[in-house]
Amino acid sequence: MTMAAEKTQPGAARCPADSTQDIIARDKVAAPGWVRSESYAFLGDGDVSTDRYIDPDYAKGEFERLWTRTWQFACREEHIPNVGDYSVYDVGPYSFIVTRVGENDIRAYFNACLHRGTKLRPSGTEGSAAEFKCPFHGWSWNLDGSNKNILCAWDFPHADREKFRLPEARVQVLGGFVWVNMDPDAPSLEDYLGPEALAHIKAWRLEHRYIHVHVTKSFPANWKLTMEAFMEAYHVLETHPQVAPSNADANSQYDVYGDHVNRFISPLGVCSPHLGGQYSEQDILDQFTVGDSSMLGEGRPKVGDGTARQAMADMFRARFSQATNSDLSAVSDSEILDCFSYTVFPNTFLFPGISLPMVYRFRPDPRDHRRCIYEVMFLRPVPKDGVRPSPAEPVVLTDEQSFTEADGMDPGFGRILDQDTDNLFAQQEGLEASAKHGLTLGNYQEIRVRHFERAVDKYMALPPKKPCLHR
Structure with a gap:
């Protein structure tokens, strides 16, 4: 720990490089208010018990207490x-x-x-x-x-x-x-999400998108463990080193909203602070476009007098406008480029950006607490003619198959998902073998994990509630 970190209040320490908001503030096409907001809260630093991932009785309690009370x-x-x-x-x-x-x-x-x-x-x-x-x-x-x-x-x-x-x-x-x-006494969806998160979701106008790729795969890991692998960018340097030169991982911003929603914003087109000084702006742009002929056109794009981030934003705007037959001229550079990840408790991730317009859904296997079903759905804007295409049929992968084998999956992104899920196999087995019975979380970069597990604790403290007849 640095001396600077020792002097801060718990949860106040941040990466000394530019923050997400510093990066976004320099963009040519300004970001909307929901992007420019921050909502972090320190939620404690005690270990999170590992029983919730490895105990079959705990999983049984989730079906009786959590899944019967939440919006899905x-x-x-x-x-x-x-x-x-x-x-x-x-x-x-x-x-x-x-x-x-x-x-x-x-x-x-x-x-x-x-x-x-x-x-x-x-x-x-x-x-x-x-x-x-x-x-x-x-x-x-x-x-x-x-x-x-x-x-x-x-x-x-x-x-x-x-x-x-x-x-x-x-x-x-x-x-x-x-x-x-399933709960007739649960709050409305609006109250469940809270006013700030609700305003964000409405601003995205996701009703004007449709599912054009849908991939599903079963995993030998607990559903919560699998979800939490996607809640932070702290793992990028070690797990996805190939993207670190153009991914501001340690600069990512983390926010929490009420009991049921949290997010991160991870800026693209900016080098990881862990690699500071090793790459020029042209190097960053080259790294991001290497091996992707669809981005190159007649030749590899040049930064010129600008930045890799701005060149990428301009390139993506033109590419996505053509691919989706949509007008994206008024869409901010941040929405075009950056990864926005919102968790809606208990099992949904919404990615409202343009470069990664996705939905993740996670569901527990009712017969094995060590397994879950993970779905990836890519969204596209409805074409300008207003005719909504039919949603894509799910592509079901076996345990042995790579995400890169799914029709419609970008190979580079498929490899990233493979890297994430390879970790999960080892983590599930490691937790069951460990003499340490808790997860030790970072106060900032892993706040989404803590926030998520606090919500789990909230529902698990309630008495069992079975579905009942209500009309």
Whole structure:
């Protein structure tokens, strides 16, 4: 620890190089207010217990206390554009048929027949239906959840069809995302997110994007451990050394909002402070574009009298405008270039920037607390003609496959995801072998991990709450 760090208050120490806000302030096209804001809070420095990652009873408690009370991204509106369209969302042992009942009416039915419990639709499926019929005994329900038919109704005088409506989870739509919550007593999605984070999400207008690549893969690591691998840039120098010359890793900014949202901003086009003085502005630009012929045009771009960051912003703006048939002239350099990562507790990451316009979703494996399902969805702006393309079908990778094998995946980014997930295998095994029963976190660079685990603790301190009938 440096002498400067010793004199600061806990959580006040920062990388001595330019801050994220210093870097963004020099951009040619200025950033909006949501980019220029900061919201850090010191949340303590005690170790985080490792039981939450390795104890199967802890995972059981999460299904009873956490997943039944939180807002979760179930599907995009473009998955269910027409009345009768549905998408099945599964999380752990729970399953929902998310369906469009009317133009502005989306519902999420618990995916189970009220006769003997058979799933009405297979896990992970999408389609269109006029009814939801049980494949076992033929009981059926209308789109609005009302009971349509009980086969041999004469044998069920005790089953009041008016009371045999499909139970519903709560549903809200924000930013083109359909969110569900099993708890009838939970706060609204707006209150859950809080005013500042809500204002950010609304400013992105993500309802005007669509999923053009969707990749899913199962991992032999706990869902929380997997999520936390993507919550900080502290690992970049060791795990992704190839990107450090053009990634301001230690300069990244970290923010927390209420109980359920946090973010980082990681600037691109600026050399890592760990490599200070080793690279010229042209070196930084060359490093970023090496091996990518789509960026080169008739020759490798030149910095000239400017900076690598500005050259990259100009190049990306032109490239993405053409690729998406969109006008990005008014979009800030920071939104064009930088990595903005927002975690919406418990299992969604939103990346609203233009260079990395993505969504991550993580779900626990209900049968093995050491495994989880990780999804990457790339978003594109809806074309200027307003015609929204259909969302991409998921590409499912096996454990052995590289992310680079997924159709539509940028090879360079696929390698980065492979590097991240290689660490996870070793981390899960290491935690189970360790004599130390806690994670020691940095006060600033790993604040998102601490903030996330505080939210986990909040829900795990509550009594079990099973899904119940509410309409």
